[in-house]
Amino acid sequence: MEPDSLTIQQKALAINLDPTTYGCFAEIGGGQEVSRFFFLAGGASGTVAKSISAYDKAYSDSLYAGEKTGKRYVSKDRLTRILDCEYNELISVLHNTREPSTRFFAFANTVSTLNYRKDNLSHGWLGMRFQLSPASPPNEVIIHVKLLENDSQLQQNTLGVLGINLIYACFYHYQKPNTFLKSLLDNLSEYRVEITMITMTGPDLNYIDNRLLGVQLVKNGMTPAIMFDRYGQVQEPGDMLYKKNVLAFRGSFRPITYAGIDILKTSYAIFKRDEDYDKDNTVSICEITLNNLMEEGNFDEQDFLDRVDLLNGIGQTVMVSNFREFYKMADYLTHFRVIKLRIVIGIGTFLKIFNEAYYQNLKGGILEAFGKLFHGNVKMYVYPSLNTDGSLLTSTQVQLPPSTRHLFNHLIENRLLLDINNPNTKVMNVFSQQVLEKIRHHDESWESMVPRFVAETIKSKRLFGYSANM
Numbered sequence: 001m002e003p004d005s006l007t008i009q010q011k012a013l014a015i016n017l018d019p020t021t022y023g024c025f026a027e028i029g030g031g032q033e034v035s036r037f038f039f040l041a042g043g044a045s046g047t048v049a050k051s052i053s054a055y056d057k058a059y060s061d062s063l064y065a066g067e068k069t070g071k072r073y074v075s076k077d078r079l080t081r082i083l084d085c086e087y088n089e090l091i092s093v094l095h096n097t098r099e100p101s102t103r104f105f106a107f108a109n110t111v112s113t114l115n116y117r118k119d120n121l122s123h124g125w126l127g128m129r130f131q132l133s134p135a136s137p138p139n140e141v142i143i144h145v146k147l148l149e150n151d152s153q154l155q156q157n158t159l160g161v162l163g164i165n166l167i168y169a170c171f172y173h174y175q176k177p178n179t180f181l182k183s184l185l186d187n188l189s190e191y192r193v194e195i196t197m198i199t200m201t202g203p204d205l206n207y208i209d210n211r212l213l214g215v216q217l218v219k220n221g222m223t224p225a226i227m228f229d230r231y232g233q234v235q236e237p238g239d240m241l242y243k244k245n246v247l248a249f250r251g252s253f254r255p256i257t258y259a260g261i262d263i264l265k266t267s268y269a270i271f272k273r274d275e276d277y278d279k280d281n282t283v284s285i286c287e288i289t290l291n292n293l294m295e296e297g298n299f300d301e302q303d304f305l306d307r308v309d310l311l312n313g314i315g316q317t318v319m320v321s322n323f324r325e326f327y328k329m330a331d332y333l334t335h336f337r338v339i340k341l342r343i344v345i346g347i348g349t350f351l352k353i354f355n356e357a358y359y360q361n362l363k364g365g366i367l368e369a370f371g372k373l374f375h376g377n378v379k380m381y382v383y384p385s386l387n388t389d390g391s392l393l394t395s396t397q398v399q400l401p402p403s404t405r406h407l408f409n410h411l412i413e414n415r416l417l418l419d420i421n422n423p424n425t426k427v428m429n430v431f432s433q434q435v436l437e438k439i440r441h442h443d444e445s446w447e448s449m450v451p452r453f454v455a456e457t458i459k460s461k462r463l464f465g466y467s468a469n470m
Contacts, residue, residue: 008161008187011168012041021171022098023105024050026086028060029074030111030124033160049090074112076236079125079142082108087129087138105130107167111159114152122147122155126163128170132204139202141170144236146194158192177208178216185222195222197236210234211308212301218290218322219299224332225321232312240317241336245282247271248333249344252292253307255458256314257435257450258427266420267344267381274340286311287319287329306463313453326353327373334376341378347385350395354404370407374416383420386429394419440465
């Protein structure tokens with residue numbers, strides 16, 4: 001039978017019948033749903049060394065709380081602490097009592113399922129620390145999930161299925177990362193769970209770039225967006241965005257130019273003038289859409305990594321999403337209860353968002369779209385362009401159709417749409433495509449169009465078709 005056609009019971013039984021796999025289960029907050037499947041499948045004594053659920057917070061703290069984890073019970077830090085404790089204890093107690101061929105593992109989750117009032121965020125962290133060869137250093141896979149069902153019992157069942165899929169994938173799909181990802185949703189649907197991040201590390205998994213793995217989550221439709229911090233590390237979006245001020249700038253960043261830097265600088269300057277602005281609670285995001293990454297129909301992995309490296313090099317956080325429309329991006333970001341959201345656009349994009357043709361799929365048309373876009377504390381900053389006479393072309397100078405003019409006036413009067421009035425006119429008409437064309441045609445003037453760090457990186461790593469023989 002092909003692996004992707006196995007039922008959950010068959011996957012659990014296959015692991016139970018493998019005499020080399022043996023481990024422990026620590027399931028916090030969502031029932032002992034994963035270990036239960038192993039017991040139901042039969043032969044669990046060949047797999048389960050220990051199963052524990054520390055529901056009382058005092059017990060959980062006594063077992064797993066460390067200085068780093070604090071009181072966050074559903075967090076990556078707490079999950080890592082659980083894996084540390086359980087795996088170390090497993091090896092310490094059993095390494096001399098089991099057959100030499102044994103491959104040890106520890107599975108853990110810490111989850112918040114739907115409460116009685118149904119007013120909490122249902123999500124959780126699942127992790128697997130495991131050996132692929134006896135007595136070898138362990139590998140580790142960690143995922144974060146959003147549970148989408150509106151019933152706690154259904155969520156618990158989903159959690160059990162997801163846990164079995166994760167354990168099975170760690171032993172049977174570790175050499176095929178995308179197969180690994182897709183198998184996590186075996187016997188599940190996209191309406192039941194969303195996998196918002198994944199990291200795979202260890203001696204047998206060091207060939208995997210977790211940034212590419214994150215993009216695959218978006219490509220596979222398993223999550224709408226993934227995020228990397230300024231150091232290029234994959235992060236769970238909620239951890240980075242929850243109750244933050246957010247400045248989001250969409251672009252191709254191939255590469256980022258002086259104009260892109262000016263857009264970030266001038267828009268951030270406006271944001272800083274808000275009376276409750278807090279530097280330590282503000283995140284600036286450079287967003288790349290999946291559509292942009294696949295402009296030619298294929299996803300160029302190295303090209304993507306180069307863009308992320310350049311953005312990280314200038315201290316930027318990166319988000320990759322499948323949002324074509326800005327109202328979908330705004331809806332996604334405000335879901336994390338961001339305090340303020342500011343979206344930066346150029347004049348060309350400004351004209352597109354006021355084009356009613358883009359909203360024909362919505363029953364409420366442009367009004368519905370704008371209701372979602374400007375929901376909550378959301379504003380748009382519009383970066384101008386240059387007229388042929390050198391003057392600035394701002395949003396207030398653009399001629400809009402009569403059908404949308406009143407809507408535009410409403411946004412202006414309520415300061416939901418703000419023009420950026422102090423751009424650097426010397427660089428504002430420099431576009432990424434121009435830089436790419438000059439690089440490809442061996443025109444050295446491209447170096448003056450991008451920051452020094454970007455130019456030096458492009459040359460040293462020969463990015464975007466750069467040749468040292470220019």
